[in-house]
Amino acid sequence: MRKLTVFVATLGVAALGIAIPTAAHAGPGCNANWNSHGRDGNVRAWDGTDCGGSLLGVTPGNDPSWGDGFGPFQGSDADSASSVMNSGFIGGKDVVAFYWRDQPDSTSYGCLSPGELYVDDLSRNRFTNDANMNNNIRSHVWVTASACAAGSFIS
Numbered sequence: 001m002r003k004l005t006v007f008v009a010t011l012g013v014a015a016l017g018i019a020i021p022t023a024a025h026a027g028p029g030c031n032a033n034w035n036s037h038g039r040d041g042n043v044r045a046w047d048g049t050d051c052g053g054s055l056l057g058v059t060p061g062n063d064p065s066w067g068d069g070f071g072p073f074q075g076s077d078a079d080s081a082s083s084v085m086n087s088g089f090i091g092g093k094d095v096v097a098f099y100w101r102d103q104p105d106s107t108s109y110g111c112l113s114p115g116e117l118y119v120d121d122l123s124r125n126r127f128t129n130d131a132n133m134n135n136n137i138r139s140h141v142w143v144t145a146s147a148c149a150a151g152s153f154i155s
Contacts (some may be wrong), residue, residue, distance in 0.1 A: 027051070027120040030083060034117055041089050043096045043140060045073070045081040049121045056080055060088070062141045065102040073140075078102075081137045085118035093142040098154075100127045102138050111148035116155050125154040 027050030037044075041060045047053040057063070059072035067078030086096045100108035108129035112119060119125060123134035128149060 030085065030118045030120045033085065034087070037085075037087055039089060039114075040087050042085075042087050043142075044085040044087065045077070045137065046083045047080045049082045049123075051083045051085060051118065051120065053082070064104060064139050064141070066138050066140075067102065078138045079135050082122050082134055083118065083120050084112060084122065084137070086112045086114050086116065088114055088142065090114050093144055095143050095145050095148060097141050097143045097148065098127075098133065098137045099139045099141070100129060100131055100133075100136055104139050104141050109148075109152060110154040111143070111145075111152050112154055113145065116153070119154050122154075128152050 029050035029052045033051045042058050044051070044058045045056040047056055056077040057066070057073035061072070063071040063073045065071070065078070066073035067075060069075065084096070084098065088094050088096065094114045096112045097104065097109045098112065099105070108127045108131065110125055110127050110133055123132060125133040127133055127136070133154065
């Protein structure tokens with residue numbers, strides 16, 4: 001009887017391993033980038049997944065238009081991000097709100113908390129207007145967590 005109980009328990013654990021998906025593993029590019037910069041007060045964005053490809057911009061401030069000729073993000077940076085990082089300092093306005101439009105508004109955004117560190121593939125995330133975030137960010141602003149609606153946080 002004991003062998004049967006052990007067998008059934010083992011079978012149950014094996015079945016759970018098949019039925020419950022494992023968490024996605026972060027890419028080595030974003031991990032390496034985080035390890036080289038740490039919490040330095042900036043937001044970063046890349047045109048490739050896993051913090052790869054071209055670095056679009058780095059800034060401790062806001063940028064209301066990634067496609068204009070001013071600020072840390074310019075020209076073709078708009079609608080080009082496929083991965084982003086929040087290495088901002090903890091406290092106060094420590095969440096980065098990424099927007100689907102220039103001149104940020106409250107109708108279409110996604111928030112990256114400092115605890116999440118980065119998103120290595122934006123194609124898994126959607127703005128609050130349900131548009132896919134990959135290659136669709138046009139601006140960003142540092143905000144408090146309370147400025148982000150439930151369900152607006154990205155990962």
